[in-house]
Amino acid sequence: METAVSSVEAEAALAKFADSKAVNVWAKQAVAATLMKQLVxxxxxxxxxxxxxxxxxxAVIxxxxxxxxxxxNSR
Structure with a gap:
């Protein structure tokens, strides 16, 4: 499963959330990857x-x- 996310992609994925500024800089790309892969x-x-x-x-994640x-295959 590919999880590489650029800084630009991370900012775009996080921009949809009002509280995205509270995500620490070191975690932004990882959080964005989980959003983009629809894990969260x-x-x-x-x-x-x-x-x-x-x-x-x-459990859901x-x-x-x-x-x-x-x-x-849970579907």
Whole structure:
């Protein structure tokens, strides 16, 4: 699964979220990659980068990652 994201692509992907400025510089490209690969979608509140992640949110991300890597077929 290709995850390389340029700085320009990262800024474009993050620009859709009001709280994107709260994403640390070192994490911007990784967060953008997860958005672009649809591993995370954000919420009505935004990305919420300063909030804790729940077990359910973690499970969904892991399932999406395994699907994307074609290690499982959950559909």
């Amino acid at each position: 979608n954000g919420s009505d509140s935004g990305l919420m980068p300063l909030s804790n992640i729940t077990r359910a949110e973690t 892991v399932q999406r990652m395994l699907d994307a890597a074609k290690l499982i």
